Amino acid sequence: xxxxxxxxxxxxxxxxxxxxxxxxxxxxxxxxxxxxxxxxxxxxxxxxxxxxxxxxxxxxxxxxxxxxxxxxxxxxxxxxxxxxxxxxxxxxxxxxxxxxxxxxxxxxxxxxxxxxxxxxxxxxxxxxxxxxxxxxxxxxxxxxxxxxxxxxxxxxxxxxxxxxx
Amino acid sequence: xxxxxxxxxxxxxxxxxxxxxxxxxxxxxxxxxxxxxxxxxxxxxxxxxxxxxxxxxxxxxxxxxxxxxxxxxxxxxxxxxxxxxxxxxxxxxxxxxxxxxxxxxxxxxxxxxxxxxxxxxxxxxxxxxxxxxxxxxxxxxxxxxxxxxxxxxxxxxxxxxxxxxxxxxxxxxxxxxxxxxxxxxxxxxxxxxxxxxxxxxxxxxxxxxxxxxxxxxxxxxxxxxxxxxxxxxxxxxxxxxxxxxxxxxxxxxxxxxxxxxxxxxxxxxxxxxxxxxxxxxxxxxxxxxxxxxxxxxxxxxxxxxxxxxxxxxxxxxxxxxxxxxxxxxxxxxxxxxxxxxxxxxxxxxxxxxxxxxxxxxxxxxxxxxxxxxxxxxxxxxxxxxxxxxxxxxxxxxxxxxxxxxxxxxxxxxxxxxxxxxxxxxxxxxxxxxxxxxxxxxx
Ligand SMILES: Cc1cc2nc3c(=O)[nH]c(=O)nc-3n(C[C@H](O)[C@H](O)[C@H](O)COP(=O)(O)O)c2cc1C
Ligand code: SF4
Ligand code: FES
Numbered sequence: 001x002x003x004x005x006x007x008x009x010x011x012x013x014x015x016x017x018x019x020x021x022x023x024x025x026x027x028x029x030x031x032x033x034x035x036x037x038x039x040x041x042x043x044x045x046x047x048x049x050x051x052x053x054x055x056x057x058x059x060x061x062x063x064x065x066x067x068x069x070x071x072x073x074x075x076x077x078x079x080x081x082x083x084x085x086x087x088x089x090x091x092x093x094x095x096x097x098x099x100x101x102x103x104x105x106x107x108x109x110x111x112x113x114x115x116x117x118x119x120x121x122x123x124x125x126x127x128x129x130x131x132x133x134x135x136x137x138x139x140x141x142x143x144x145x146x147x148x149x150x151x152x153x154x155x156x157x158x159x160x161x162x163x164x165x
Numbered sequence: 166x167x168x169x170x171x172x173x174x175x176x177x178x179x180x181x182x183x184x185x186x187x188x189x190x191x192x193x194x195x196x197x198x199x200x201x202x203x204x205x206x207x208x209x210x211x212x213x214x215x216x217x218x219x220x221x222x223x224x225x226x227x228x229x230x231x232x233x234x235x236x237x238x239x240x241x242x243x244x245x246x247x248x249x250x251x252x253x254x255x256x257x258x259x260x261x262x263x264x265x266x267x268x269x270x271x272x273x274x275x276x277x278x279x280x281x282x283x284x285x286x287x288x289x290x291x292x293x294x295x296x297x298x299x300x301x302x303x304x305x306x307x308x309x310x311x312x313x314x315x316x317x318x319x320x321x322x323x324x325x326x327x328x329x330x331x332x333x334x335x336x337x338x339x340x341x342x343x344x345x346x347x348x349x350x351x352x353x354x355x356x357x358x359x360x361x362x363x364x365x366x367x368x369x370x371x372x373x374x375x376x377x378x379x380x381x382x383x384x385x386x387x388x389x390x391x392x393x394x395x396x397x398x399x400x401x402x403x404x405x406x407x408x409x410x411x412x413x414x415x416x417x418x419x420x421x422x423x424x425x426x427x428x429x430x431x432x433x434x435x436x437x438x439x440x441x442x443x444x445x446x447x448x449x450x451x452x453x454x455x456x457x458x459x460x461x462x463x464x465x466x467x468x469x470x471x472x473x474x475x476x477x478x479x480x481x482x483x484x485x486x487x488x489x490x491x492x493x494x495x496x497x498x499x500x501x502x503x504x505x506x507x508x509x510x511x512x513x514x515x516x517x518x519x520x521x522x523x524x525x526x527x528x529x530x531x532x533x534x535x536x537x538x539x540x541x542x543x544x545x546x547x548x549x550x551x552x553x554x555x556x557x558x559x560x561x562x563x564x565x566x567x568x569x570x571x572x573x574x575x576x577x578x579x580x581x582x583x584x585x586x587x588x589x590x591x592x593x594x595x596x597x598x599x600x601x602x603x604x605x606x607x
Binding site for chain 1: 251252253254255256257259260285291292293294295296298299326328330331332333334335336347348349350351352353368409410411412413417418419449453505507509513518521522525528529
């Protein structure tokens with residue numbers, strides 16, 4: 001199946017192409033947009049990016065697999081990025097991660113319905129550790145007993161990462 | 166006059182939502198310094214920045230004005246790139262700076278770009294910072310509408326563009342040459358240096374890469390002069406310093422402070438002391454890549470040179486009795502790094518903390534050079550078994566040997582970033598590791 005970009009994404013890509021001397025630098029933005037339009041980066045989505053920017057498929061695949069935010073598999077609407085790096089760990093991040101896993105019934109890396117849990121590296125919110133980010137929303141100074149509340153809030157008001165691209 | 170604890174430059178607008186709008190920023194005096202800068206000769210701005218003793222806030226503390234002079238005089242196309250990839254564990258200032266004061270970054274960038282004669286410029290922002298991408302893009306759109314960005318800025322004839330380039334999850338892209346690769350639409354594999362970016366960088370053109378906080382200081386230097394800025398600081402370091410205090414303190418936070426403040430004052434006065442009435446065990450002074458301080462080493466200033474050279478900080482050892490040599494007989498002590506100060510109390514399981522730090526570097530190694538790719542993996546593996554009580558006799562020596570084998574033998578400084586904290590913790594907290602190994606199956 002041959003995929004297409006949405007009209008909005010096409011417009012963004014064309015505008016970005018004006019900002020660089022060649023098209024190759026737009027590949028990260030195009031991959032973000034393909035992931036937004038199609039949920040994850042299937043082989044067809046990679047083909048689409050390669051075709052749109054006139055790049056070898058191997059190059060696009062190489063880039064897509066280098067960066068952790070690019071997904072080759074579908075994910076939930078809310079990607080919960082739970083930091084367990086040093087500052088967060090010192091203030092109980094592993095308990096927070098465990099509480100999310102328990103609440104959603106899925107281990108880190110996995111997807112349960114509208115949620116994907118990711119054990120994240122430092123998300124630059126260390127002064128408010130433990131920290132969790134979901135799309136544009138930061139949850140700060142999180143304790144395990146707030147996990148129910150956070151999940152409920154995101155059920156009512158999802159924060160898809162694709163909002164941003 | 167030296168800065169005191171109430172001096173506010175780059176954090177003056179923290180907590181003030183007005184500042185992130187163009188109208189609000191202008192009411193607070195914003196973009197006046199750009200007007201002033203555009204009336205100066207580019208080389209005079211560079212001279213002021215040099216005189217200011219502004220040092221890079223991204224990690225290495227290199228003189229900003231000096232770096233700017235490395236751009237070849239006859240360069241036709243020059244780029245300025247803002248490093249907003251902030252991902253050094255323990256560091257959380259650039260994100261806050263961009264969120265509260267995005268126009269200050271734009272103003273700093275346009276002035277700096279004018280000084281460097283750079284037309285097409287980029288902010289490389291970490292992919293996970295989604296809220297900040299939105300804030301920045303809105304500010305940039307506003308700045309274009311008002312003529313602070315674009316073709317003929319404020320009638321000066323200077324053309325300047327800023328494009329936000331989103332990363333997609335890779336700590337290594339904070340390293341400046343990996344960042345440039347990523348900007349060019351490739352995998353973030355660091356480049357061999359030399360050539361340095363200032364000579365041959367983005368799209369093969371001379372390129373200056375500066376940290377968010379570094380660039381945000383430039384408007385103040387243009388406004389009040391390099392000498393004024395230098396006087397705010399101490400020794401060869403000008404201005405104030407943002408310090409992010411996290412971990413086991415009562416008041417973690419992002420604080421703008423005089424560079425002369427000591428670690429002890431920082432922990433016990435600014436950050437409210439160690440939590441739960443406990444004792445302090447260790448402090449990481451500048452992000453996890455830097456060797457730690459122990460409780461006896463807190464009277465040193467949080468200034469760049471002091472943390473590298475103050476003899477009250479014990480030198481890092483490769484093995485007991487043998488110092489890690491930075492070259493020329495200079496021992497490695499520690500560095501001010503990114504300003505991420507992580508405090509650990511006396512209940513902290515040090516080997517476990519070190520394992521978590523090693524896990525990070527093993528995960529983030531780009532895999533290009535063998536000592537780093539293999540070495541960070543081994544460090545994580547051995548640190549894990551020590552931390553979880555399965556350590557073997559000889560594991561401490563093994564970790565030190567691996568770390569020593571990485572440092573100095575890699576393309577980029579991620580190798581040192583993994584090796585230094587390992588060697589530093591082993592030097593200063595050896596009994597903590599040894600106790601874990603004794604408790605193991607043996
Ligand atoms: C592994 C590694 C990661 C780095 N990450 C960052 C970063 O996230 N942000 C940053 O400003 N500098 C980072 N740096 C430092 C940059 O390479 C570069 O020195 C800096 O952006 C220069 O800006 P400055 O002179 O204003 O400090 C990193 C360096 C290394 C070796
Ligand atoms: S030191 Fe590590 S991160 Fe840096 S280039 Fe080598 S393998 Fe990559
Ligand atoms: S360590 Fe968790 S946000 Fe920095």
